[in-house]
Amino acid sequence: MALTSFRPLVPLALAAGLVLPIAASAQDRVLTIYTYDSFVADWGLGPVWQELFEAQCDCTIEWVAPGDGVAVLSRLRFEGGSTDADVVLGLDQNLIAEADATGLIAPHETDLSELDLPVEWTSESFVPFDYGYFAVMYDAESVENPPTSLAELIEGGDEPLVIQDPRTSTPGLGMVLWMKSVYGEEAGERWEQLSDRILTVTPGWSEAYGLFTSGETPMVLSYTTSAAYHMLVEEEERYQALAFDEGHYMQIEVGAAIAGSDDLDLAREFLAFMISAEAQNALPTNHWMLPVRAPQEPLPAPFQRLVEPERALLIDAQTIADERGAWIDEWLDAMSQ
Amino acid sequence: MNRAALPGLLVVLGFGSFILLALVLLFLAGDGLPLERLAGRQVRAILTFTLTQSLLSTGLSIAGALPLAVLLHRHRAFVGRDTLVRLLALPLALPPLVAVLGILEIWGRSGVVSAGLQSLGFDVRLDVFGLQGVLLAHVFFNLPLAARLMLAHLERQPATTFRLADQLGLVGWARFTRVEWPLLRPSLGGVAGLIMMLCIGSFTIVLTLGGGPRAATFEVAIYQALRFDFAPSLAALYTLIQLVLAGTLLFLLSVVGGAPQDRAGALPEEAGFTRPVPVWGVGLLILTTLFLLAPLAALVAGGLVAEWGRLIQNPRLWSAAMTSGVIAACAGLVAVATAYALLVARSRGFGANGIAKHLFEAGYGAVGSAVLAVPPIVLGAGWFLALRGVPAQTLLAGGLVMLVNALMALPFVLRVMAPAFAASERRYGALSSSLGLTGWRRFVRVDLPVLARPFAVALAFALVLSVGDLGAAAIFGAYDLVTLPVLILNLMGSYRTGDAAGVAFLLGVFVFALIAMAERSHKVLG
Numbered sequence: 020m021a022l023t024s025f026r027p028l029v030p031l032a033l034a035a036g037l038v039l040p041i042a043a044s045a046q047d048r049v050l051t052i053y054t055y056d057s058f059v060a061d062w063g064l065g066p067v068w069q070e071l072f073e074a075q076c077d078c079t080i081e082w083v084a085p086g087d088g089v090a091v092l093s094r095l096r097f098e099g100g101s102t103d104a105d106v107v108l109g110l111d112q113n114l115i116a117e118a119d120a121t122g123l124i125a126p127h128e129t130d131l132s133e134l135d136l137p138v139e140w141t142s143e144s145f146v147p148f149d150y151g152y153f154a155v156m157y158d159a160e161s162v163e164n165p166p167t168s169l170a171e172l173i174e175g176g177d178e179p180l181v182i183q184d185p186r187t188s189t190p191g192l193g194m195v196l197w198m199k200s201v202y203g204e205e206a207g208e209r210w211e212q213l214s215d216r217i218l219t220v221t222p223g224w225s226e227a228y229g230l231f232t233s234g235e236t237p238m239v240l241s242y243t244t245s246a247a248y249h250m251l252v253e254e255e256e257r258y259q260a261l262a263f264d265e266g267h268y269m270q271i272e273v274g275a276a277i278a279g280s281d282d283l284d285l286a287r288e289f290l291a292f293m294i295s296a297e298a299q300n301a302l303p304t305n306h307w308m309l310p311v312r313a314p315q316e317p318l319p320a321p322f323q324r325l326v327e328p329e330r331a332l333l334i335d336a337q338t339i340a341d342e343r344g345a346w347i348d349e350w351l352d353a354m355s356q
Numbered sequence: 357m358n359r360a361a362l363p364g365l366l367v368v369l370g371f372g373s374f375i376l377l378a379l380v381l382l383f384l385a386g387d388g389l390p391l392e393r394l395a396g397r398q399v400r401a402i403l404t405f406t407l408t409q410s411l412l413s414t415g416l417s418i419a420g421a422l423p424l425a426v427l428l429h430r431h432r433a434f435v436g437r438d439t440l441v442r443l444l445a446l447p448l449a450l451p452p453l454v455a456v457l458g459i460l461e462i463w464g465r466s467g468v469v470s471a472g473l474q475s476l477g478f479d480v481r482l483d484v485f486g487l488q489g490v491l492l493a494h495v496f497f498n499l500p501l502a503a504r505l506m507l508a509h510l511e512r513q514p515a516t517t518f519r520l521a522d523q524l525g526l527v528g529w530a531r532f533t534r535v536e537w538p539l540l541r542p543s544l545g546g547v548a549g550l551i552m553m554l555c556i557g558s559f560t561i562v563l564t565l566g567g568g569p570r571a572a573t574f575e576v577a578i579y580q581a582l583r584f585d586f587a588p589s590l591a592a593l594y595t596l597i598q599l600v601l602a603g604t605l606l607f608l609l610s611v612v613g614g615a616p617q618d619r620a621g622a623l624p625e626e627a628g629f630t631r632p633v634p635v636w637g638v639g640l641l642i643l644t645t646l647f648l649l650a651p652l653a654a655l656v657a658g659g660l661v662a663e664w665g666r667l668i669q670n671p672r673l674w675s676a677a678m679t680s681g682v683i684a685a686c687a688g689l690v691a692v693a694t695a696y697a698l699l700v701a702r703s704r705g706f707g708a709n710g711i712a713k714h715l716f717e718a719g720y721g722a723v724g725s726a727v728l729a730v731p732p733i734v735l736g737a738g739w740f741l742a743l744r745g746v747p748a749q750t751l752l753a754g755g756l757v758m759l760v761n762a763l764m765a766l767p768f769v770l771r772v773m774a775p776a777f778a779a780s781e782r783r784y785g786a787l788s789s790s791l792g793l794t795g796w797r798r799f800v801r802v803d804l805p806v807l808a809r810p811f812a813v814a815l816a817f818a819l820v821l822s823v824g825d826l827g828a829a830a831i832f833g834a835y836d837l838v839t840l841p842v843l844i845l846n847l848m849g850s851y852r853t854g855d856a857a858g859v860a861f862l863l864g865v866f867v868f869a870l871i872a873m874a875e876r877s878h879k880v881l882g
Contacts, residue, residue, distance in 0.1 A: 101745035186584035220568025355401030
């Protein structure tokens with residue numbers, strides 16, 4: 020009789036065993052890559068790189084995508100030394116000091132001499148694989164007077180804007196840093212003003228951009244390069260990026276090898292692959308960001324017509340590591356009013 | 357105390373320590389409570405939003421339900437009345453996430469209402485995210501609940517009261533102020549408290565319709581502190597506040613007296629008007645029906661146009677369905693088995709009186725209603741932290757979600773099983789004892805055959821609750837545990853609304869099939 024209440028656990032244990040993913044056979048080399056969700060979407064860069072890399076590595080890539088970029092870092096911190104990840108992909112330069120501090124990241128030992136970035140790259144653990152500038156994308160058919168500056172976006176107009184949550188998303192964090200670099204101490208007040216036109220805050224970029232493309236919002240935080248996608252793939256001119264007088268905050272996306280990886284050589288092979296000519300050639304028209312090495316052929320025409328920021332804004336990673344918590348609290352305070 | 361008490365005691369101790377350990381784990385994980393945040397703007401903002409939305413949700417639900425309950429009580433003969441009363445029970449069974457999808461289809465910026473207004477020439481698009489969306493969804497769930505509870509309360513009043521009112525010719529407003537309102541008023545505190553409790557603990561609705569940080573309940577804040585910031589100490593602080601809030605409300609609720617029992621529609625028709633429903637009543641009935649039916653209709657429509665050809669080839673759907681099925685089945689069985697153990701212990705395990713019996717009664721009550729005060733998110737949060745770095749996490753996470761779901765279902769399961777069990781004890785108890793049937797043999801020979809139907813009904817309820825749960829499952833989503841609601845949330849997240857609607861439709865159909873089966877059994881039971 021006492022057993023009745025525990026008996027149901029037995030079928031659970033048996034049945035749940037069936038649900039578990041079947042482990043890959045031992046002779047396969049498996050590279051587990053943690054990244055953000057839109058990277059591995061069907062239309063994303065993930066599948067393209069996977070095909071290219073698997074053709075040369077005699078291995079299989081397994082993707083784990085827990086959300087947007089900051090969520091990837093939270094997951095790593097949460098799992099600590101027990102993480103399954105071999106490579107982490109899609110953090111950005113804003114997070115590298117914090118990621119380094121976890122002690123989970125191995126030195127990259129990759130030759131970066133071919134890099135052609137607008138800024139000098141010094142990190143010894145992270146390899147940059149693309150860059151871009153945050154921008155507000157807008158629908159020219161719904162926004163009557165497109166703002167020409169961050170100040171105008173904050174003060175004028177009532178077309179709604181969708182942004183991402185800085186606690187989970189690298190664009191969301193980018194916007195917090197953008198506001199911080201322009202407004203400094205007054206950023207909190209400016210966020211309070213801006214919050215009036217924020218329709219919703221999504222956990223990640225893909226949710227926000229989905230709301231934009233489905234017509235739920237005429238403005239969304241994304242990148243200057245997003246316009247190239249609409250012009251090139253959809254042959255649609257109405258979706259453009261807003262150029263802001265104050266300048267645009269920059270994002271450099273990075274990858275790194277995990278020190279505790281079972282196959283650190285393979286992880287480093289992947290880092291070198293990311294900045295190879297073939298991987299970089301595939302990047303602009305699959306990932307809609309700018310390549311980190313000079314393209315072998317000029318980028319397609321729409322890329323020449325993108326917003327060119329007058330000033331690239333950037334805050335150093337150590338300052339961000341020290342202040343991120345306080346700045347996000349400031350943002351939360353402003354947004355919860 | 358005798359041997360029959362043992363399984364029930366084990367259940368009380370087991371679940372009791374499961375709950376306590378969850379709290380201990382949560383509080384030990386952080387490095388001290390960040391008490392300075394208690395005075396911070398975020399805590400104030402969350403508290404303000406939680407109280408505002410729950411008070412408004414409660415007020416709106418009751419205001420809408422009051423005339424509806426009165427109308428349904430007065431008029432018992434109009435066409436579609438029974439269907440409407442049954443419709444009132446539907447939202448309760450609907451997984452919140454499924455309802456949210458339906459509500460978005462109707463009230464979203466590109467939903468039916470916005471489109472309708474635009475085709476009429478109004479240049480407006482509804483903005484559902486934020487307080488308004490949360491209220492809409494809470495009223496969708498709680499107005500029907502309130503209406504059923506109030507209707508049941510009216511139906512429990514002596515029929516002579518209403519016959520007297522009929523003879524005095526009390527109709528309309530006078531009948532309301534002289535008869536119905538005085539009868540209903542004492543029950544309002546209980547109804548309001550229950551709804552308030554449900555809204556304070558609201559998770560799925562606030563998470564999906566809140567529209568970001570300006571709208572968070574403590575439940576959502578706990579989830580975000582863990583999943584977004586990985587800040588266990590902050591989650592612990594929010595848990596503490598949530599416990600105090602829920603505890604205070606539970607205490608107040610016990611003072612005003614609990615919510616009346618939900619037995620709407622169970623009584624035979626005797627009193628009541630045969631006159632036609634007044635114009636305002638017809639309007640109200642149509643509006644209520646539309647309000648409740650439209651999201652459901654949108655779900656069905658969305659489910660029918662989903663790209664099934666592609667969806668059914670998606671292995672993630674089948675793996676999620678499998679995970680949900682296994683977890684729900686086990687949670688249901690555990691809930692029913694533990695409820696049985698509790699009932700057996702309570703009825704056969706103790707002498708007529710004594711400290712042991714009183715202690716057990718207290719434990720029984722605590723375990724049976726613990727989930728109201730210690731919500732799934734909190735239980736999940738504590739155990740979530742314990743799983744760090746442990747092997748076979750996905751399997752363990754599944755087991756934990758199953759236990760949390762079983763605990764969630766326990767109060768409902770007990771409510772179905774307890775009356776049937778008591779009736780069976782009265783009939784067969786003495787006979788079984790005199791035949792010396794105890795333990796396992798009594799279960800197989802007497803209880804199982806006699807109680808098979810109520811057990812099945814209780815199991816169905818537990819399955820419905822578990823298969824639709826997002827709270828515990830969302831927390832454990834970090835361990836790659838993907839149940840159907842988590843899959844829907846992910847699909848919504850990546851804005852594949854079509855696919856999300858398809859999966860929600862599947863889940864809805866499954867839930868309604870269970871409910872229909874349970875309802876039929878219930879009727880057979882009498």
